[in-house]
Amino acid sequence: MGVAGIATHRCPGRRRLVGQLSQVPGRRSVGAGGAKPPGGRHSMRAASTLRSLAAVVTAALSLALAPRAHAAESRMSGHVVNADTQQPIAGASVELVNAGGGQGYFRDKSDAKGEFHLERVASDRYYTLTVSAPGYADFVLGSWQFPAAQRAVEVAVPLDRAGAIEFRVRAGDGKPVAGAKVAARSERAAQWWEGYRPAPAPVFTDANGTARFQDLPAGTWSANAESEGLLAWAGQNLSVRRGETTPVEVRLVKPARISGTVRLADGTGVGNVSVIARGPAEGVATSDADGLYSIPDLPPGRYHLMVAQEGFAPTVARDEAVLAEGSARDDLGIVATPNPPELALVLQREAFAPGEKVTLALRSFRVGLVDLALYQIPALRLRDPAHDFRALAQSGDTTGLLSVSRWQKPTADGPIYTWREEMLALPARDMVPGAYLLRASAGPLRRGAILFVTDLGLLVKRSSERVLVSAASLTTGLPIAGAQVNVVASPVNNPAGPFWWSQAIAAAAITSGATDADGLLALPLTAGHQVRVVAGSEGHGLAVAEVALAPGAGGTEDRMLLYTERPIYRPGQTVYWKLFARRPAGDGYALPPAAGASLVFSGPDGASVNVAGAKLSAHGSADGAIPLPQDLPLGDWTLIATAGSARASATVAVQEYRKPEYRVDVAPDREVYVNGDEVRFQVAAAYFFGAPVFGATVRYNLFESRLAQEAWSDDEDGDGGDAGAGYGRVLKTGEARTDADGRVALTFTPGPVAYDRRLTLEVEVADGARRMVSGRGSTIMGRGLFTLTVRPLEHVVTAGQPVRVEVTAHDHAGRPVAVAATVSLDQEAWNPLERRYTRSTRPLAEAPPRWRARAA
Numbered sequence: 071m072g073v074a075g076i077a078t079h080r081c082p083g084r085r086r087l088v089g090q091l092s093q094v095p096g097r098r099s100v101g102a103g104g105a106k107p108p109g110g111r112h113s114m115r116a117a118s119t120l121r122s123l124a125a126v127v128t129a130a131l132s133l134a135l136a137p138r139a140h141a142a143e144s145r146m147s148g149h150v151v152n153a154d155t156q157q158p159i160a161g162a163s164v165e166l167v168n169a170g171g172g173q174g175y176f177r178d179k180s181d182a183k184g185e186f187h188l189e190r191v192a193s194d195r196y197y198t199l200t201v202s203a204p205g206y207a208d209f210v211l212g213s214w215q216f217p218a219a220q221r222a223v224e225v226a227v228p229l230d231r232a233g234a235i236e237f238r239v240r241a242g243d244g245k246p247v248a249g250a251k252v253a254a255r256s257e258r259a260a261q262w263w264e265g266y267r268p269a270p271a272p273v274f275t276d277a278n279g280t281a282r283f284q285d286l287p288a289g290t291w292s293a294n295a296e297s298e299g300l301l302a303w304a305g306q307n308l309s310v311r312r313g314e315t316t317p318v319e320v321r322l323v324k325p326a327r328i329s330g331t332v333r334l335a336d337g338t339g340v341g342n343v344s345v346i347a348r349g350p351a352e353g354v355a356t357s358d359a360d361g362l363y364s365i366p367d368l369p370p371g372r373y374h375l376m377v378a379q380e381g382f383a384p385t386v387a388r389d390e391a392v393l394a395e396g397s398a399r400d401d402l403g404i405v406a407t408p409n410p411p412e413l414a415l416v417l418q419r420e421a422f423a424p425g426e427k428v429t430l431a432l433r434s435f436r437v438g439l440v441d442l443a444l445y446q447i448p449a450l451r452l453r454d455p456a457h458d459f460r461a462l463a464q465s466g467d468t469t470g471l472l473s474v475s476r477w478q479k480p481t482a483d484g485p486i487y488t489w490r491e492e493m494l495a496l497p498a499r500d501m502v503p504g505a506y507l508l509r510a511s512a513g514p515l516r517r518g519a520i521l522f523v524t525d526l527g528l529l530v531k532r533s534s535e536r537v538l539v540s541a542a543s544l545t546t547g548l549p550i551a552g553a554q555v556n557v558v559a560s561p562v563n564n565p566a567g568p569f570w571w572s573q574a575i576a577a578a579a580i581t582s583g584a585t586d587a588d589g590l591l592a593l594p595l596t597a598g599h600q601v602r603v604v605a606g607s608e609g610h611g612l613a614v615a616e617v618a619l620a621p622g623a624g625g626t627e628d629r630m631l632l633y634t635e636r637p638i639y640r641p642g643q644t645v646y647w648k649l650f651a652r653r654p655a656g657d658g659y660a661l662p663p664a665a666g667a668s669l670v671f672s673g674p675d676g677a678s679v680n681v682a683g684a685k686l687s688a689h690g691s692a693d694g695a696i697p698l699p700q701d702l703p704l705g706d707w708t709l710i711a712t713a714g715s716a717r718a719s720a721t722v723a724v725q726e727y728r729k730p731e732y733r734v735d736v737a738p739d740r741e742v743y744v745n746g747d748e749v750r751f752q753v754a755a756a757y758f759f760g761a762p763v764f765g766a767t768v769r770y771n772l773f774e775s776r777l778a779q780e781a782w783s784d785d786e787d788g789d790g791g792d793a794g795a796g797y798g799r800v801l802k803t804g805e806a807r808t809d810a811d812g813r814v815a816l817t818f819t820p821g822p823v824a825y826d827r828r829l830t831l832e833v834e835v836a837d838g839a840r841r842m843v844s845g846r847g848s849t850i851m852g853r854g855l856f857t858l859t860v861r862p863l864e865h866v867v868t869a870g871q872p873v874r875v876e877v878t879a880h881d882h883a884g885r886p887v888a889v890a891a892t893v894s895l896d897q898e899a900w901n902p903l904e905r906r907y908t909r910s911t912r913p914l915a916e917a918p919p920r921w922r923a924r925a926a
Contacts, residue, residue, distance in 0.1 A: 144216045146188040146223045150180045150201055153228035154312075158184025162203035162229065169196040169213055191216060205313075207232040207287035211765050216810060223810045225764055228838060231312035232285040239279040239295055242323040242370075242395045246279025250297035250322065254283050257290045257306070288312045301325045301369055324396030328373065329364035330403045332357040342485060343382065343406055347391070349373035370395040375404050381435065381487040383407045408487050411436040413512050415494075415519040420571045421613075423544055424503060424525050428496040434481045435489050437512045441478055444496060445471035447505040447520070449606060452575060460572050462507050463518035471507060474500050503611030505575075520572055524611030526550060530603050532595065532617050541589040541605055541613075547900070549589025553607040556582045557593055560600040560616065574602045574614045628653050628662065628716035632709065638723040641702040645671075645722060648693040651686060651713045661690040667713040671696055673724070674705035686713060698724065732757040734835050736847030742882050743829075743851045745822040751831045751847060755812045762812025763837050770833045772802045772818055777826040777850065777882075798827075808835070826852040826882070850882045856889060857882065877919045893919050 150162040161179055164186045168174030174195055176188040180203075191197075193216035201209040206229040216223060235254060239247045253272040273281040281295075288310050296302040300322040310316055332343045339361025347353045350371035355363040375387040387404050416431035434440065445468055452459050462471075475497050482490040496508065503525045509518045529540040541553040558577035580601065585591045595601065603615045632649040639645055649667065652659035669681040679699070684692040696709070702724055710719045732755055739750040753770075755763035775798030806814045820829065830848040856879055863874040879889045894913040900906075 142193045142221075143190045144193045144221050144223060146176075146191055146216075146225070148186060148223075148225035148227060149184040150186065150203065150227045150229060151184055152206075153230045156228075158182070159203050159206065159229060160184060162186070162201055162206075162227075164188070164227075165200045166191065167198050167200070169198045193217070193220070201227045201229065202285070203229055205232055205285065206230065207285060214765060214807065214809075220810060225810070230287060233288055233310035233312055234286060234315040235283045235291065235293070235308060235310060235318060236315055237273075237275070237281045237283075237293070237295065237318050237320050239275050239281065239297075239320045239322060241300070242321065246275070246277070247297050247300070247322055248275055248277050248279060250275045250279070250281070250295050250300075250320075252281040252283075252293060252295045252320075254286070254291050254293040254308075256287065257292055282315075286310050293318070295320050295322065297322055299324065301367060323369055325367040326370055326393040326396060327364065327366045327398040327400075328353070328368065328375070328391055328393070328402055329362070329398070329400045330375075332361040332363060332377065332404055332406050335405060335407065340406055340408075340487070342487070343377060343379045345404065346376050346378055347373045348376065349393075368393060370397075375402060377404060377406045379406070379487075381409055381489065383409060409435065411513070411515060413437055413440065413510055413515045413517050415508065415510055415517050417519050417521060420520070421522045421524055422498075424501075424523060425498065426523075428498050428501065428521065428523070429493050430496075430508070430519065430521075431491060432479075432481070432494040432510070433489055433491050434512070436486065437481055437515070439478060439480055439512065441476075441511045442494075443468075443476045443509045443511075444474040444500075445507045445509070446474055446502075447471060447507055449504070449608070452505055452606075452612070455578070458576050459505070460520065460576055463520050466516050468507075468509070474506070503609065505612060522571060522612055524613050526553065526605060526607055526610040526613040528603060528605055528613045528615040530615045530617050532601075532619060534595070534619060536592055536594050537601065537603065537617060539585065539591045539593070539603055539605065541585045541591075541607070543610060549585075549587070550607050550610055551585055551587045551589060553585045553589070553591075553605050553610070554582070555585065555591050555593070556604045557595070557601050557617075558604055560602045571612070571614045574604050575612065577602075577604075579604075628714050629659065630711065630713060630716035630718040632711045632718035632720045634709070634720050634722055636722075638725060639698060640727055641698055641704075641724060642700045643698055645696040645698060645709070646693070647696065647709060647711075647720065649691065649711050649713075649718065651690045651692075651716050653714070653716075661688070662686060662714060662716075664688065665713055667692050667711050669694075669712075670710045671707060672710075673707040674703055677703045679707075681709075730758075730843050731841060732763050732835075732837065732843055734833060734843045734845030736831055736833055736845045738829075738831075738847055738849035741849060742855065743849060744855065745851065745853055746819075747851070749818045749820065749829060749849065749851065751816045751818075751849075753806075753808070753814050753816060753833055753835075753845070755808055755835045755837075755843070762810065763808055763835065764810055764812060765838065766808045766812070767836045768806045768808060768814055768833055769836075770802075770804055770806070770816060770831060771800055772820075773830045773832065774798050774801050774820065774827045774851075775830070777828055777852075801829075820851060822853075824853070826850070826857060852882055855882075856880060856887045858889075858891065860893070873915075891919055893917055 146166065150159045150164070151157060152159055159180060160182045162184070164178045164180065166174075166176040166188055172195070174192060174197065176191060178186040178188055180186045196213050196215045199209075199211040199214060209227050209229055237252050239250045239252070241247050251272050251274055253269070255269045270283055270286070273283060275281045291308045291310055292304070292306040293308060294302060294304045301324070303320050303322055305318060305320070308316060308318060328347050332340055332345060334340055339357070341357050341359040341361060343357045343361075345355050345357065345363045345365065347365045347368065350369050353365040353368050355365045357363040370393050373391045373393060375391065377385040385404065385406060387402070391399050391402055393399065412435040414433040416433060418430065422428050432440065447459060447462065448470065451457070451470055462468075479494070482492040484490045501523045503523050505520065505522050507518055507520055509516070511517070525544050527542050527544045529542070531538045537557060539555050541550040541555070542548060543550060556579035558574055558579055581593050581595070583591050583593055600619065601617050603617055604612070606612045628651065630649055630651045632647065635646045651662050651667070653662045665686055667684045667686060669683060671679045671681045673679075679696060679702070681696055682694070684694050686692050704724055704726060706721055707724055708719055708721045710717070735754045737752050739752070743749050753768055755766055757763060801820055802818060806816060808814050816831065827850070828848055829851050830846060832844065832846040834842055834844045836842050859878045859880075861876045863876055867873055873895060875893060877891060877893060879887050879891065881887050893916070895915040896909050896913045898907040898909055
């Protein structure tokens with residue numbers, strides 16, 4: 071009963087109660103003189119009751135007369151149609167349910183025209199819309215909300231014809247299995263709205279062993295069946311077609327078992343060993359402390375037993391096991407052979423600085439105690455061309471080496487037949503700059519590792535004709551004179567890795583020399599050599615540096631440019647291409663000799679199209695055409711051309727054209743944001759005939775890219791480069807859904823960064839027919855509302871000469887702005903101990919700029 075009902079019902083009762091009190095015999099009302107009537111205590115109690123009831127009634131009346139609060143209400147109407155024929159579907163059940171489980175449940179059935187209406191739907195909550203009809207797959211749309219300001223919503227709901235799956239479950243003897251539980255699940259849960267559609271409820275087989283699932287959406291399904299005492303069955307890729315029933319035969323058998331013992335060759339049981347049975351199915355078991363194992367739940371058939379365990383040699387049992395349905399084999403033993411003892415030293419890197427903690431990993435298998443010895447390798451031994459010092463790590467010969475330290479170490483605790491790993495620290499206090507050999511031994515096992523402690527730092531620059539080396543101490547930063555420098559060849563297919571120092575030190579020198587008093591040395595080079603620099607100094611140790619030649623610095627390679635007249639084609643069209651080739655000549659390029667160019671046109675999944683070769687013209691160019699077959703696979707295709715040593719490629723896309731049926735717009739609320747602002751994008755999807763794309767899935771990616779210096783910055787050094795090219799890094803990825811107006815608002819709050827950036831939101835919208843349309847929008851997020859550019863007018867000044875700089879201020883659109891600024895001049899100096907550039911605590915000079923007007 072509502073509050074208004076309470077008020078209406080209580081008011082007459084109050085009047086009746088007053089009348090009864092006034093007619094009680096022997097009772098009088100309180101007179102003007104205040105005399106107490108007889109039986110006053112009862113009268114006062116009745117009066118108190120009357121006042122309490124009057125207060126309740128008054129409160130009820132006040133509540134009843136207060137205006138009733140309502141949430142905003144909307145009206146939802148629409149029509150249900152056959153997705154294939156677009157004909158209306160009568161009798162379809164339409165349910166709108168509060169997704170949060172609270173108030174809000176609406177239901178209707180479509181009429182003969184397929185129309186339905188839901189009235190007084192509160193718009194302040196999320197709903198799940200379900201539309202179903204016999205013979206059709208359910209339409210389910212979850213977490214959907216009416217726009218707050220919209221009072222009427224009209225939708226069209228297409229229903230697909232449904233299919234069915236009929237499972238016939240039989241036992242191993244062919245008899246039907248009654249009461250078996252069968253469950254089915256769509257394998258397309260990630261597509262469109264199907265992620266919100268619950269899987270159908272499990273079905274139990276009848277007396278004939280039959281279970282049937284009705285009204286299933288077309289597509290691929292997976293299923294499983296189980297019954298007590300029988301092995302479970304699982305099936306995948308079960309195809310369901312519209313309007314058809316898919317029969318599936320299921321056989322449930324009684325489980326069989328294999329058990330036995332894992333033993334060593336001497337008959338001792340061994341635990342923690344994996345035993346695998348492979349046959350019609352695969353089962354795995356691990357032996358216990360006594361070596362016993364058991365592999366249950368196997369279907370009947372022939373099985374092979376094998377041991378696959380780290381620390382043991384792979385072993386396959388000689389005899390196979392034959393299992394009948396429901397049988398057990400308890401006598402299958404298998405002999406496991408452990409691997410022999412092993413020892414390894416694992417270096418993460420070869421070189422360490424003086425005083426740095428020198429660590430490496432010690433790995434052992436079936437080893438209890440390790441003898442360790444550390445030796446220093448003399449410099450002459452490193453450069454002995456007759457003996458490769460790297461062989462010291464493998465041989466037991468330590469002749470001529472200086473002993474540094476010896477000690478023993480028990481290996482880490484662990485199971486006997488497993489590898490044990492631990493970190494090993496070397497006595498760094500005894501390790502002066504130089505090369506060292508660490509030797510580990512356990513019984514007949516001998517292992518060694520070579521490492522380096524160095525105080526020698528190298529700075530190397532090169533051109534195609536020479537290399538310049540600067541040697542200095544890593545500790546003090548002072549130049550090192552007299553350092554012996556060798557330039558060695560760098561293997562083409564062996565890039566710098568964790569152990570390339572030993573390889574470079576052992577290599578033969580192409581050219582060599584010694585640094586001067588300033589630690590400098592210039593050496594000639596043959597053009598095209600990929601080289602490494604190896605340097606050594608008494609008291610400072612060794613150092614190795616990779617010296618790469620910048621691409622194009624040598625100017626010795628032929629060049630080619632290949633392009634097509636457009637980037638995308640349809641099957642059946644013709645690709646027109648053209649190329650230009652040049653060969654190096656002195657400081658520039660010249661026309662190549664007349665020669666042929668070969669072409670290869672390849673596409674996805676190994677597909678290719680035969681392309682005839684072409685001959686270079688007198689101008690070093692060639693062109694041609696490639697007709698595309700009508701049945702050409704869609705995707706990216708690459709055209710590769712080769713002429714002499716020149717090679718180039720061009721990629722085109724081959725796609726079928728399909729006119730989009732709707733458009734997607736992505737627009738930010740503002741053109742410019744500042745770090746810390748909330749960025750808001752509005753995504754709108756609308757069909758070209760005007761209707762919004764209702765309930766579409768919106769998948770989005772938010773990218774950021776640094777803003778490049780614009781043309782108005784007058785950058786002479788080209789520092790801007792391609793900093794703003796591409797989308798940059800991904801900030802956020804997610805998914806949303808459009809409302810009844812085909813819109814969705816996406817908000818982001820990117821974290822602050824120390825640079826200006828462009829935020830790009832790229833979205834992909836999929837409507838109910840799974841048609842995909844993409845869109846993108848971008849905005850600028852800066853550290854402020856304007857940018858400052860500082861450019862020195864002279865790059866080199868003499869002592870006492872003023873340092874002139876030009877300061878420009880622009881907003882992010884390139885328009886000049888007037889701001890208050892201060893220009894500070896500071897100096898950065900290299901700190902060799904901290905290995906970085908540092909600044910002084912105060913600037914060398916500071917002054918405000920003198921602004922002048924500048925033409926746009």
